[in-house]
Amino acid sequence: MRSPWARRVLTAGALVAITATGITIGTLLGAKGSSDVGPFRVAFQLTPSTDGGTEIAIPPLGSLFLDSHDGPARLTVRLDSLDQRRTEALLDDPAGLAHASATAPEDLRDALVRLGLRTVGVSVLTAMLLAGLTFRSVRRVAWSGGFALLVTGGTLGTAALTVRPQALAEPRYEGLLVNAPALIGDAQRIADDYSRYAEQLQRLVGNVGELYTTVSTLPIYQAAPDTTRILHVSDLHLNPAAWPMINNVVEQYDIDLVIDTGDITDWGSEPETSYVSMIGQLKAPYVYIRGNHDSPRTAAAVASQPNAVVLNDSVTTVAGVTVAGIGDPRFTPDKQEAEAGPWEEPATTVEGTGKQLATTIRSLDQSVDIALVHDPASATALNGATPLVLAGHTHQRKVTTMPPTGTVTTRLAVQGSTGGAGLRGLEGDEPMPLVMSVLYLGADHRLQAYDDIQVGGTGTAQVSLSRKVVDDKPPVNPAAPPATPADN
Structure with missing residues (x-):
């Protein structure tokens, strides 16, 4: 028979094991939650750790690690989403943004206090429940609860007492954020620039909502019922502010088709693929070609x-419009194309890509309304093959008519950066504007007019919109009989 001391030791060991199991289960169940911090939805989680610290996850860019406190608990903070309704409510209230900024630290502190209390409460209750099922003794249940309270409370207390606020100034980066210093230069300067940029972007959603009212005051061009409206975007470069703009324009303008001429990402990496998931939330078809910053993985995610x-040397018909497109032959995610060259030698040149697409178009039994290339250098060979070529890459909006050839006059429309060039847009004295265009195609699928939309830039967050009516007429087919009065 075991001695009384041996039984006590075994019982104590079993009690400790049951309590530890309860704490573990309780931590997994209770040490996580989410809370609203200003317009953001933020997720929190506590996990056991020997060295403590805080991880701030910013999908899809990566994570920041702060040596914020000692173990044995690690805090993970994940920025999940920006709530559009709360953002608009803040914008509608003149004091809303100032109030949100002032209350953000308090919101964060309250969320962490609730997380800690929930963790302690769930861990203690779980440990007591397991002890009750195992021992069926009120005294041992109380011991288990007290021990669980001591462990979890001591753990969180240790973390709270060792908090180092200065750790905020010394973050460690992982993921795409590792490249931030190389991409944008001096960290302090870009932080200052981004604070101004963020203030501007906070007003984007509200400003873009005013576009429809602005358009109603432009009497130059009245779209017919059979007009096809196409939104041309390009070079989003991972800017999350672009999606609310695109979504609002799609809804306000009743867009039939969105065309993206590439560089939707910066590095073409796996984490960036989550950025393109916003495409599925748009209430319009989305036609895309790969840019030189997009990888085959990016194209697959789209x-x-x-x-x-x-599209990649292929043709599709969407919303009644026939579109041909081809991806950029290069892959240069290092942003140092001029100095380092592409990572891989492309099989064809940029100009050769245009020739390849032109050959594909001319081999078809149907006419193509729009051709898509990323770099406008690819467009030369498409002159005369289609009436409209869309491109991007240069981050400069420009529309030109190519020299006449044959019976088709080709117009080249190069889009600016709908993402304000991403992080690179912060390198100058002022952030680059976010731009996009609405193209109006008539019943014959020829371009009749276009609206150029610009948000932000030049130190403001105002919306500007300019309309251009295309005054040239489609060429007459010499083989067709002349129109009679009844045909007009």
Whole structure:
């Protein structure tokens, strides 16, 4: 028979094991939650750790690690989403933004206090429940609860007492954020620039909502019922502020088709693929070609969206419009194309890509309304093959008519950066504006007019919109009989 001391030791060991199991289960169940911090939805989680610290996850860019406190608990903070309704409510209230900034630290502190209390409460209750099921003794249940309270409370207390506020100034980066210093230069300067940029972007959603009212005051061009409206975007470069703009324009203008001429990402990496998931939330088809900052993985992620079509030397008909497109032959995610060259030698040149697409178009039994290339240098060979060529890459909006050839007059429309060039847009004295265009195609699918939309830039967050009516007429087919009065 075991001695009384041996039984006590075994019982104590079993009690400790049951309590530890309860704490572990309780931590997994209770040490996580989410809370509203200003317009953001933020997720929190506590996990056991020997060295403590805080991880701030910013999908899809990566994570920041702060040596904020000692173990044995690590805090993970994940920025999940920006709530559009709360953002608009803040914008509608003149004092809303100032109030949100002032209350953000308090919101964060309250969320962490609730997380700590929930962790302690769930861990203690779980440990007591397991002890009750195992021992069926009120005294041992109380011991288990007290021990669980001591462990979890001591753990969180240790973390709270060792908090180092100065750790905020010494973050460690992982993921795409590792490249931030190389991409944007001096960290303090870019932080200052981004604070101004963020203030501007906070007003984007409200400003873009005013576009429809602005358009109603432009009497130059009245779209017919059979007009096809196409939104041309390009070079989003991972800027999350671009999606609310695109979504609002799609809804306000009743867009039939969105065309993206590439560089939707910066590095073409796996984490960036989550950025393109916003395509599936747009209420319009989305036609895309790969830019030189997009990888085959990026194109596959876009193709997986239910409303998206990826073109690569191929043709599709969407919303009644026939579109041909080809991806950029290069892959230069290092942003140092001029100095380092592409990572891989492309099989064809940029100009050769245009020739390849032109050959594909001319081999078809149908006419193509729009051709898509990323770099406008690819467009030369498409002159005369289609009436409209869309491109991006240069981050400068420009529309030109190519020299006449044959019976088709080709117009080249190069889009600016709908993402304000991403992080690179912060390198100058003022952030680059976010731009996009609405193209109006008539019943014959020829361009009749276009609206150039610009948000932000030049130190403001105002919306500007300019309309251009295309005054040239489609060429007459010499083989067709002349129109009679009844045909007009």
